[in-house]
Amino acid sequence: MNGSPRIGLLRSLALVLAKDILIEWRTRARLNALVIFAFGTLLIFSFALGPDTQLLQRNAGGYLWLALLFASLMALGESFRIERENSALDGLRLLPVDPRALFLGKALGNAAVLVGLAFVLVPVMIGLFGVSISLSFGLLAVTLVLGCLAISAPGTLYSAVASNARARDVLLPLLLFPLIIPALLAAVKATTVVLQGDPMSQLRSWFGLLAGFNLVYWGLGFALFPLVIEE
Amino acid sequence: MTWMHCLGALVQSASASQAVGAGRIVGGWEYVWAAYGITWAAIVVYTTSLIMRLRSAQESEDPR
Amino acid sequence: MANRVRWAFLIVALGMLVVGAYLALAWAPPDREMGDVQRIMYVHVPQLWMALLAMTLNFACSVIYLVRNSWKTDSLAEASAEVGVVFGAVGIALGSIWGRPTWGVWWAWDPRLTTAAILLVAYCGYLALRRFVDDPERRAVWSAVTAIVAYVDVPLIWYSVQWWRSLHQVQSSPRTVDPQMVLVLRWQSFAFLSLMVFYVWTRYLIAMATRRRELAMPAELSAPAPMQTSEVAR
Numbered sequence: 001m002n003g004s005p006r007i008g009l010l011r012s013l014a015l016v017l018a019k020d021i022l023i024e025w026r027t028r029a030r031l032n033a034l035v036i037f038a039f040g041t042l043l044i045f046s047f048a049l050g051p052d053t054q055l056l057q058r059n060a061g062g063y064l065w066l067a068l069l070f071a072s073l074m075a076l077g078e079s080f081r082i083e084r085e086n087s088a089l090d091g092l093r094l095l096p097v098d099p100r101a102l103f104l105g106k107a108l109g110n111a112a113v114l115v116g117l118a119f120v121l122v123p124v125m126i127g128l129f130g131v132s133i134s135l136s137f138g139l140l141a142v143t144l145v146l147g148c149l150a151i152s153a154p155g156t157l158y159s160a161v162a163s164n165a166r167a168r169d170v171l172l173p174l175l176l177f178p179l180i181i182p183a184l185l186a187a188v189k190a191t192t193v194v195l196q197g198d199p200m201s202q203l204r205s206w207f208g209l210l211a212g213f214n215l216v217y218w219g220l221g222f223a224l225f226p227l228v229i230e231e
Numbered sequence: 232m233t234w235m236h237c238l239g240a241l242v243q244s245a246s247a248s249q250a251v252g253a254g255r256i257v258g259g260w261e262y263v264w265a266a267y268g269i270t271w272a273a274i275v276v277y278t279t280s281l282i283m284r285l286r287s288a289q290e291s292e293d294p295r
Numbered sequence: 296m297a298n299r300v301r302w303a304f305l306i307v308a309l310g311m312l313v314v315g316a317y318l319a320l321a322w323a324p325p326d327r328e329m330g331d332v333q334r335i336m337y338v339h340v341p342q343l344w345m346a347l348l349a350m351t352l353n354f355a356c357s358v359i360y361l362v363r364n365s366w367k368t369d370s371l372a373e374a375s376a377e378v379g380v381v382f383g384a385v386g387i388a389l390g391s392i393w394g395r396p397t398w399g400v401w402w403a404w405d406p407r408l409t410t411a412a413i414l415l416v417a418y419c420g421y422l423a424l425r426r427f428v429d430d431p432e433r434r435a436v437w438s439a440v441t442a443i444v445a446y447v448d449v450p451l452i453w454y455s456v457q458w459w460r461s462l463h464q465v466q467s468s469p470r471t472v473d474p475q476m477v478l479v480l481r482w483q484s485f486a487f488l489s490l491m492v493f494y495v496w497t498r499y500l501i502a503m504a505t506r507r508r509e510l511a512m513p514a515e516l517s518a519p520a521p522m523q524t525s526e527v528a529r
Contacts, residue, residue, distance in 0.1 A: 158441070165428045171424060181413055181455070182448070182451040182454075259330060262335065270338045278305070281501070285504075291508065
């Protein structure tokens with residue numbers, strides 16, 4: 001791999017992404033299960049919190065992101081389970097694939113799954129909680145994408161770690177959740193504002209926080225992931 | 232506990248009219264004792280735990 | 296000899312804490328607004344400062360470990376994380392106890408307490424990770440990565456919670472203007488610092504002993520073993 005590292009990285013990234021998307025598409029059942037799980041979670045929130053429509057409307061953003069976060073645990077856990085079984089990760093390491101490209105590919109793939117899930121859940125949320133989009137759908141889309149990216153970067157990093165440890169199902173949320181709180185706060189606030197209106201012009205600050213969080217976490221993941229998977 | 236709180240509130244409203252020590256919380260020593268008690272209990276427990284763990288770690292090593 | 300120095304830190308710490316208790320409970324004046332309840336500050340604040348110091352030490356060791364592998368650095372990271380969690384847990388509990396008579400509630404989403412609570416969970420996760428990874432080298436690398444990510448998150452958590460809270464009312468903090476209060480706070484801080492040195496040092500010795508047992512290497516070791524067939528954690 002003596003060509004310009006930049007090109008090598010992008011090409012490796014594209015390959016990893018394509019591989020993962022292909023695997024996901026071939027095992028669509030898992031994606032379907034993920035959607036149903038997230039939908040079920042949203043449903044349970046409605047029941048647990050009661051039929052007070054005002055309450056549901058006000059907190060719809062929160063429930064949406066909670067459902068996404070729980071679903072992300074399943075998606076993230078899966079993304080490295082595939083590699084661990086059949087020692088596929090060893091195969092990847094032997095190839096001249098830049099581990100950073102592996103991180104970017106996996107994290108982007110995970111983010112794509114989450115974004116897809118988010119868009120599927122939006123009409124469900126609108127239906128169940130009786131909310132409507134006060135600002136624009138474009139802004140909602142930006143919020144969803146930023147939030148999913150923010151979950152995916154540290155989630156992919158920690159998933160690589162947790163998938164090789166004992167008690168991996170507990171370890172991933174234990175590591176991820178405290179970290180993700182700023183992103184969660186910002187995403188929920190931004191979503192709520194997009195749904196209910198922005199009288200105090202907060203949206204910019206929350207987008208700023210989400211963008212900053214993403215920058216920091218993608219940067220850290222990019223730098224630290226090679227250390228995590230090296231033998 | 233809550234009656235201490237009420238007492239404090241009463242004292243606050245009473246003292247407001249005197250314009251002396253406005254907003255002063257009266258008493259509350261049980262919280263102070265709880266805080267210092269927890270601090271010292273934690274110190275005793277953790278120190279003991281560390282000393283015992285070090286001892287067992289060093290004993291299980293081969294004698295040099 | 297080193298052992299005597301280590302024990303000296305404990306003796307000094309305990310002595311200072313006893314004196315400090317007198318200073319805090321009897322000598323320092325009651326606060327103008329909070330009365331005697333404010334005396335909790337003299338144990339609450341220093342312990343949280345120690346927790347922060349321990350986390351910073353953990354961060355430094357984690358970074359250093361990734362640059363230069365060393366079991367000493369890894370053990371120090373392990374020690375400082377555990378001590379930080381202990382001080383942090385007690386500090387938060389004390390903050391809650393202080394909040395009850397002053398705010399009227401056990402918990403009030405105060406930005407500092409909230410950030411501290413989040414950090415506590417994050418570092419408990421760090422300790423859990425260390426417990427669940429059996430291979431010492433992997434454990435060292437992964438926990439270093441986790442610690443770095445967690446520490447970098449601290450300002451993010453702080454600002455996001457502050458912004459989140461700023462939409463509701465913000466609790467004011469007590470003003471320590473009185474020089475007697477400052478003196479007691481300083482005294483207590485040094486006392487807890489001495490205690491922390493003892494804790495971290497002792498915990499470091501425990502970690503090094505464990506490392507030696509895991510690697511079956513001679514007593515003086517500073518570099519990780521060359522690639523041996525170490526048991527990979529399931």
